[in-house]
Amino acid sequence: MIRKKIVIASTLAAAVVALAGCAASGTPQDVQALADQTFKASFLPGKGQDLTRLEQDQTQIDCSVSKAAPSETLAETIKARVAKSIVYPADGKLMGDWKAGAKVFNDGFAYRIGSFIPSKPDAVRAGNCYACHQGEAKEAAYGNMGSSLQHWGKIRGQSEPIVKYTYEKIYNAKAFNACSAMPRLGHNQILSPKHISDLVAYLVSPDSPLNK
């Protein structure tokens, strides 16, 4: 058993090294073939996981090929493509319930394996925002890959453009920053339009503890 674990660990380590190598010199097809060969074959086979997320879409291919530094023209193409794909809540309300939004912001479930099963739309798939952003002052453990979101609405107000930007940024950050490293939480159905509108309220509303 221990031996098997070591073999798996070293196979994965080799795959990561090989993937890093391919990202530098291989074509997107090389990277895909390697992902198919290693992850698809060995990663929880037969457990009903949906592994289609290992297949790069055009935006990911564009960002891989340009090493996340697209030309101005390519960046505009990506942003226009992404902007067209944003889905809004059916009732058109981009500001939902900040209390529900606080839960989504705090919950670390996001991309956890097992949460990403499109046939289970009700599975919890929260935002894990603290992994990368500072939020409420009382929360000491937060990542800093993204900027602090503390006092988001207090600083920016609640105008229509701010509400719209906040919604669209969370839905798919690449609408504004073509090769953003922020996960595409709406696009990838980790969060529903309702979840996102609740997050917008949590970020923007003056009643939200984030703005106290």
Ligand code: HEC
């Ligand atoms: C894996 C890290 C990561 C996670 C998780 C993440 N973000 Fe981000 N986010 C970033 C990065 C990096 C940026 C800055 C780059 C950019 O603008 O695309 C950013 C930018 C933003 C911005 C725009 C900030 C500005 O000044 O314009 C907002 C709003 C935001 N994130 C909200 C969220 C919310 C809400 C969540 C949880 C649902 C979340 N993010 C989860 C990495 C992350």
